[in-house]
Amino acid sequence: MDASQVTFLALLFVLTxxxxxxxxxxxxxxxxxxxxxxxxxLGTWYEIQKLPNTFQxxxxxxxxxxxxxxxxxxxxxxxxxSAITGTAVSKDPTEPAxxxxxFFENSPPSPYWVLSTDYDNFSLVYSCTDLGVLHMEFAWILxxxxxxxxxxxxxxxxxxxxxxxxxxxxxxxxSTEKLHKPN
Numbered sequence: 001m002d003a004s005q006v007t008f009l010a011l012l013f014v015l016t017x018x019x020x021x022x023x024x025x026x027x028x029x030x031x032x033x034x035x036x037x038x039x040x041x042l043g044t045w046y047e048i049q050k051l052p053n054t055f056q057x058x059x060x061x062x063x064x065x066x067x068x069x070x071x072x073x074x075x076x077x078x079x080x081x082s083a084i085t086g087t088a089v090s091k092d093p094t095e096p097a098x099x100x101x102x103f104f105e106n107s108p109p110s111p112y113w114v115l116s117t118d119y120d121n122f123s124l125v126y127s128c129t130d131l132g133v134l135h136m137e138f139a140w141i142l143x144x145x146x147x148x149x150x151x152x153x154x155x156x157x158x159x160x161x162x163x164x165x166x167x168x169x170x171x172x173x174x175s176t177e178k179l180h181k182p183n
Contacts, residue, residue, distance in 0.1 A: 021051045021136065021137050021138070021166070022131070022134050022135070022136050023134065023135055023137065023166075024133065024134055024135075025133070025134070025135060026130050026135055027128035027129070027130050027135045027137070028128065028163045028164050028165075030113070030115055030126060030163040031115070032095060032097035032098055032113050032114060032115055033097040033114045033115060033116055033117055034097075036096045036097035036114055036117075037096075037119070038065075038067075038073055038090070038096060039067070040119040041065060041073075041114070041117065041119060041123070042065045042066055042067060042073070043064065043065065043144070044062055044063070044064045044144070045062065045063045045064075045065070045123055045142035045143065045144060046061070046062055046142060046143050046144070046145060046146045046147075047061035047062065047063070047140060047141075047142060048141045048142060048143050048147070048148045048153065049140070049141045049153070050138070050139065050140045050141070051137065051138055051139045051140075051165070051167070061077065061078065061079050062077070062078050063075065063076070063077050063078075063142065064076040064078070065088070068087060071089055071090070072087055072088075072089055073087065073088040073089070073099070074086075074087060075087060075088050075101060075103075084103050085103070086101055086102050086103035086104075087101070087102055088100065088101040088102075088112055089109075097113060097114040097115075098111065098113050099111075099112040099113070099114070100112065110127055110129065111126075111127045111128060111129070112125060112127055113125065113126045113127065115159060115163075116156065116159060120144060121143060121144055121145075121148070121152065122141070122142065122143055122144075122148060122152050122156065123140075123141075123142040123143075124139070124140075124141055124142075124156045124159055124160070125139065125140040125141075125142065126138070126139050126160070126163070126165070127139070137165060139160055139165055141153065141156050141157075
């Protein structure tokens with residue numbers, strides 16, 4: 001093995017050990033919310049469920065979106081003991097639900113795609129980054145309130161499953177119990 005292969009395998013091991021969802025192949029390209037209206041999306045959303053990731057380990061997570069300037073949405077993610085701020089922008093006005101979010105200066109932005117929302121009750125967000133022959137994916141189910149009906153939750157999980165997102169880490173079986181549920 002050459003140095004780049006060893007580095008790649010080491011990175012893969014670290015990401016996998018830290019509960020990232022890494023899968024073979026390239027990222028899927030799911031349909032996003034039609035006629036997405038960022039102004040209606042602003043405000044506070046509660047995290048109901050998510051795929052495991054290394055950057056959100058706390059409990060009682062919320063995301064608050066505000067308009068910083070035309071075309072730039074401010075992002076404030078809070079957990080019980082920490083918070084982080086960033087910005088989100090849509091690069092393509094024909095697909096405003098495909099946002100790019102940045103939390104650190106000089107770091108590449110990450111996709112933040114709103115797959116579905118009714119603006120008043122739920123939002124389904126998906127993010128995926130290609131890593132050559134693999135991809136790393138994230139998903140969040142959000143609600144305007146700290147809880148969400150089981151029926152809505154099942155519908156959103158079904159949407160994720162339909163694009164190939166495995167909600168049971170390590171298995172292709174769909175199970176809402178296997179998603180991380182904040183306490």
